[in-house]
Amino acid sequence: xxxxxxxxxxxxxxxxxxxxxxxxxxxxxxxxxxxxxxxxxxxxxxxxxxxxxxxxxxxxxxxxxxxxxxxxxxxxxxxxxxxxxxxxxxxxxxxxxxxxxxxxxxxxxxxxxxxxxxxxxxxxxxxxxxxxxxxxxxxxxxxxxxxxxxxxxxxxxxxxxxxxxxxxxxxxxxxxxxxxxxxxxxxxxxxxxxxxxxxxxxxxxxxxxxxxxxxxxxxxxxxxxxxxxxxxxxxxxxxxxxxxxxxxxxxxxxxxxxxxxxxxxxxxxxxxxxxxxxxxxxxxxxxxxxxxxxxxxxxxxxxxxxxxxxxxxxxxxxxxxxxxxxxxxxxxxxxxxxxxxxxxxxxxxxxxxxxxxxxxxxxxxxxxxxxxxxxxxxxxxxxxxxxxxxxxxxxxxxxxxxxxxxxxxxxxxxxxxxxxxxxxxxxxxxxxxxxxxxxxxxxxxxxxxxxxxxxxxxxxxxxxxxxxxxxxxxxxxxxxxxxxxxxxxxxxxxxxxxxxxxxxxxxxxxxxxxxxxxxxxxxxxxxxxxxxxxxxxxxxxxxxxxxxxxxxxxxxxxxxxxxxxxxxxxxxxxxxxxxxxxxxxxx
Amino acid sequence: xxxxxxxxxxxxxxxxxxxxxxxxxxxxxxxxxxxxxxxxxxxxxxxxxxxxxxxxxxxxxxxxxxxxxxxxxxxxxxxxxxxxxxxxxxxxxxxxxxxxxxxxxxxxxxxxxxxxxxxxxxxxxxxxxxxxxxxxxxxxxxxxxxxxxxxxxxxxxxxxxxxxxxxxxxxxxxxxxxxxxxxxxxxxxxxxxxxxxxxxxxxxxxxxxxxxxxxxxxxxxxxxxxxxxxxxxxxxxxxxxxxxxxxxxxxxxxxxxxxxxxxxxxxxxxxxxxxxxxxxxxxxxxxxxxxxxxxxxxx
Numbered sequence: 001x002x003x004x005x006x007x008x009x010x011x012x013x014x015x016x017x018x019x020x021x022x023x024x025x026x027x028x029x030x031x032x033x034x035x036x037x038x039x040x041x042x043x044x045x046x047x048x049x050x051x052x053x054x055x056x057x058x059x060x061x062x063x064x065x066x067x068x069x070x071x072x073x074x075x076x077x078x079x080x081x082x083x084x085x086x087x088x089x090x091x092x093x094x095x096x097x098x099x100x101x102x103x104x105x106x107x108x109x110x111x112x113x114x115x116x117x118x119x120x121x122x123x124x125x126x127x128x129x130x131x132x133x134x135x136x137x138x139x140x141x142x143x144x145x146x147x148x149x150x151x152x153x154x155x156x157x158x159x160x161x162x163x164x165x166x167x168x169x170x171x172x173x174x175x176x177x178x179x180x181x182x183x184x185x186x187x188x189x190x191x192x193x194x195x196x197x198x199x200x201x202x203x204x205x206x207x208x209x210x211x212x213x214x215x216x217x218x219x220x221x222x223x224x225x226x227x228x229x230x231x232x233x234x235x236x237x238x239x240x241x242x243x244x245x246x247x248x249x250x251x252x253x254x255x256x257x258x259x260x261x262x263x264x265x266x267x268x269x270x271x272x273x274x275x276x277x278x279x280x281x282x283x284x285x286x287x288x289x290x291x292x293x294x295x296x297x298x299x300x301x302x303x304x305x306x307x308x309x310x311x312x313x314x315x316x317x318x319x320x321x322x323x324x325x326x327x328x329x330x331x332x333x334x335x336x337x338x339x340x341x342x343x344x345x346x347x348x349x350x351x352x353x354x355x356x357x358x359x360x361x362x363x364x365x366x367x368x369x370x371x372x373x374x375x376x377x378x379x380x381x382x383x384x385x386x387x388x389x390x391x392x393x394x395x396x397x398x399x400x401x402x403x404x405x406x407x408x409x410x411x412x413x414x415x416x417x418x419x420x421x422x423x424x425x426x427x428x429x430x431x432x433x434x435x436x437x438x439x440x441x442x443x444x445x446x447x448x449x450x451x452x453x454x455x456x457x458x459x460x461x462x463x464x465x466x467x468x469x470x471x472x473x474x475x476x477x478x479x480x481x482x483x484x485x486x487x488x489x490x491x492x493x494x495x496x497x498x499x500x501x502x503x504x505x506x507x508x509x510x511x512x513x514x515x516x517x518x519x520x521x522x523x524x525x526x527x528x529x530x531x532x533x534x535x536x537x538x539x540x541x542x543x544x545x546x547x548x549x550x551x552x553x554x555x556x557x558x559x560x561x562x563x564x565x566x567x568x569x570x571x572x573x574x575x576x577x578x579x580x581x582x583x584x585x586x587x
Numbered sequence: 588x589x590x591x592x593x594x595x596x597x598x599x600x601x602x603x604x605x606x607x608x609x610x611x612x613x614x615x616x617x618x619x620x621x622x623x624x625x626x627x628x629x630x631x632x633x634x635x636x637x638x639x640x641x642x643x644x645x646x647x648x649x650x651x652x653x654x655x656x657x658x659x660x661x662x663x664x665x666x667x668x669x670x671x672x673x674x675x676x677x678x679x680x681x682x683x684x685x686x687x688x689x690x691x692x693x694x695x696x697x698x699x700x701x702x703x704x705x706x707x708x709x710x711x712x713x714x715x716x717x718x719x720x721x722x723x724x725x726x727x728x729x730x731x732x733x734x735x736x737x738x739x740x741x742x743x744x745x746x747x748x749x750x751x752x753x754x755x756x757x758x759x760x761x762x763x764x765x766x767x768x769x770x771x772x773x774x775x776x777x778x779x780x781x782x783x784x785x786x787x788x789x790x791x792x793x794x795x796x797x798x799x800x801x802x803x804x805x806x807x808x809x810x811x812x813x814x815x816x817x818x819x820x821x822x823x824x825x826x827x828x829x830x831x832x833x834x835x836x837x838x839x840x841x842x843x844x845x846x847x848x849x850x851x852x853x854x855x856x857x858x859x860x861x862x863x864x865x866x867x868x869x870x871x872x873x874x875x876x877x878x879x880x881x882x883x884x885x886x
Contacts, residue, residue: 043742043745043746043749044741044745044760044763044764045760046753046756046757046760047753047756048753065757066753066756066757066760066761067754067757067758067761068757068758068760068761068762068763068764069761069764071764076764076765091760128769128770128771128775129730129768129769129775129851130769130775130851130854130855130858131772131775131854131855131858131859131862132858134771134772134775135772136772136862137862138861138862138865138866141862141866142865142866142868142869142870143869144866145866145867145869145870145873146869146870146872146873147873148870148873149695149870149873149874149877150873150876150877153692153695153873153874153877153878153881154692154873154876154877154880154881157692157877157881158880158884161884176692179691180691180692181691181692181881181884181885182689182691183625183626183627183687183689183691183693183882184625184687184689185689197885201884201885201886204884204885205883205884205886206886207886208886242621244621244622244627247622247623247625247687251622251623254621254622256621259621
């Protein structure tokens with residue numbers, strides 16, 4: 001077998017010299033020994049380093065005789081089947097199997113591995129010796145991170161804002177779109193539309209506008225009438241100044257008392273004299289005495305309730321009723337059904353909401369004892385309550401019927417009234433008899449009415465006065481109107497149900513009240529037994545909003561005021577001479 | 588630590604950072620916003636602005652350190668300020684957030700900032716510890732010199748191995764071939780002692796050589812030198828001499844290879860954190876831009 005051994009030597013300036021040698025034999029021996037077919041002088045090479053044998057298939061069997069092995073295509077091997085084109089490295093020499101020329105059975109090309117200085121070669125095949133020479137890089141990851149972050153954190157959300165289609169696509173693909181911008185958990189009532197940022201943030205780079213709030217909050221009232229109180233602090237206020245969302249489920253409605261006391265510490269000054277409300281700093285030690293609202297009328301009949309401090313001496317309520325609480329709360333009260341013990345709850349029942357008491361009802365609460373019967377001959381028959389014409393009509397009718405029927409057992413009554421008549425047997429009354437009977441009936445009805453009104457029934461509780469009918473000249477009676485305050489403290493929100501652990505007498509001194517003129521409302525000292533300002537650690541911490549709301553019933557609606565980011569622009573439309581407000585079309 | 592970047596200018600920037608943090612903490616404690624502290628209060632905006640300015644200035648350090656002709660203070664001073672002000676960002680940024688953390692781009696910026704800062708802490712530790720370790724490890728030599736010596740020792744060991752016979756030569760040349768210094772990122776940071784393997788290879792070949800030719804049990808011989816002595820008693824004086832020298836040369840090479848590997852390892856440890864610090868810094872810059880734009884976009 002004939003081998004061609006071609007030595008290629010690269011010289012300077014790219015010149016190449018080629019030296020061919022021929023070897024005869026089945027095996028091509030490679031080594032440092034003088035007897036080797038391929039002689040390599042490098043000390044790293046063993047005397048008999050490797051052999052190359054042609055296989056019947058046309059490939060070659062390379063066998064390393066040295067434990068150091070040989071590199072085949074970069075890998076150290078001991079025995080390997082190789083083919084034309086394979087690069088075999090032994091120390092500094094590269095042996096490449098090449099296509100044999102005509103007349104030769106096999107050919108190898110020898111060349112020196114270049115490009116490595118002496119010490120680099122120690123590092124065996126260009127090992128990286130610093131991180132900089134590995135694949136590690138700073139610049140490329142920096143750019144990738146920068147651009148990727150900008151894309152997902154900025155570009156996609158901005159595009160989503162302007163193109164809702166993109167936003168719904170990000171949602172479908174579960175890519176963080178606008179939701180990546182959410183700065184915190186939404187308030188619980190806003191969560192159902194939280195996905196749509198534009199419902200509150202309609203315009204880019206514009207803070208949430210009042211009109212976006214009142215689009216839903218149509219019935220929310222303002223704090224004060226901006227026409228009366230032209231104060232910048234009211235006018236320039238945006239809803240979002242107090243109601244800051246994205247601060248958790250419960251953070252939207254604020255109770256901090258300083259939000260109120262900022263102004264109310266000296267309202268006459270802060271309102272420039274427009275409000276005369278007393279200074280408030282803290283419920284515990286800086287709150288004026290409670291004021292009850294008492295019904296009152298101006299001389300010309302206009303209803304003008306009075307606000308009176310509850311601790312004013314000789315405070316009395318002119319309700320038109322006579323009701324001594326003390327008499328009703330005694331033990332073993334005598335009643336038609338026997339001895340009874342009344343309690344507050346016998347007459348004062350909570351409304352279903354639990355805040356206020358139901359109005360006292362005569363029929364269900366009083367009438368059991370205070371019966372309105374009027375004639376012993378019909379002890380179960382009672383006149384209706386609170387309807388004077390009906391009472392008169394009922395009495396007239398009752399006695400007229402009895403007079404015409406006859407059989408009235410009363411010696412003072414005329415004979416025609418007393419005599420018993422059998423229907424269908426006795427003849428009908430003559431006109432004179434009827435006149436006499438009805439005359440008696442009218443007289444009797446009038447006596448009974450007077451007794452009811454002035455003697456034993458109405459006058460027990462009511463102030464009764466006599467009147468004369470202007471057209472007929474008939475005498476009559478008038479009951480003074482009943483004006484019990486429904487809500488004594490209308491400026492505060494008090495809930496009885498929250499105070500059910502208390503006894504009624506803890507706040508209302510009813511047991512010793514001899515007159516319904518007494519105002520049985522507790523003063524502030526009573527509340528302060530348990531309640532103090534919001535900073536209190538020893539009592540019930542009570543902020544202003546525990547009793548008072550900011551948005552007050554009866555004030556103009558926020559929706560009518562909201563125009564822009566502040567109330568100012570809308571206020572201007574309220575001022576005299578201003579153009580009517582142009583409501584922006586809502587989305 | 589004399590003259591380190593940490594005590595530069597008598598801890599000038601440590602004091603700057605402490606005052607900055609102290610002022611922020613006092614302001615945060617005093618400030619009592621409604622509904623709660625967050626980035627949207629006046630203090631929140633102030634701390635956020637301070638934080639962004641510091642971050643931009645810290646990023647500028649990457650440019651400043653390449654400006655060798657710059658006269659804006661010493662680079663050591665800049666590094667000192669970089670470290671201390673960067674650390675103060677932990678306090679400033681946390682107070683800026685009002686400790687409101689969520690799954691959003693705002694918290695992303697915070698997390699990225701922490702990654703940059705804590706990778707920087709590793710850098711500080713590496714810069715304090717490794718330069719001295721590198722100097723100690725090199726023992727007044729350079730890496731180049733050590734590599735050159737290894738090359739020479741390789742040549743010597745091959746010559747000696749040649750005298751000791753073809754089997755020894757094979758083993759030695761294989762060990763030279765397989766000596767690994769440096770390599771992949773992982774191999775640089777956690778090098779294997781390749782020359783130790785080579786050393787064991789040679790010893791094993793010597794044992795084989797010995798067992799086959801002399802039937803001497805060398806398994807229980809305690810040290811290389813005893814083994815060589817034992818071998819030397821039984822082989823020719825030329826080979827005995829070569830083997831003795833070969834062991835000397837190989838152990839010296841082993842020590843040198845370990846030193847070079849350690850040198851590469853220490854240098855890699857000093858560098859590796861920057862491959863996190865720098866790219867994450869750019870992610871942080873992008874997330875900051877997004878954060879600021881988003882905040883004012885949905886004001």
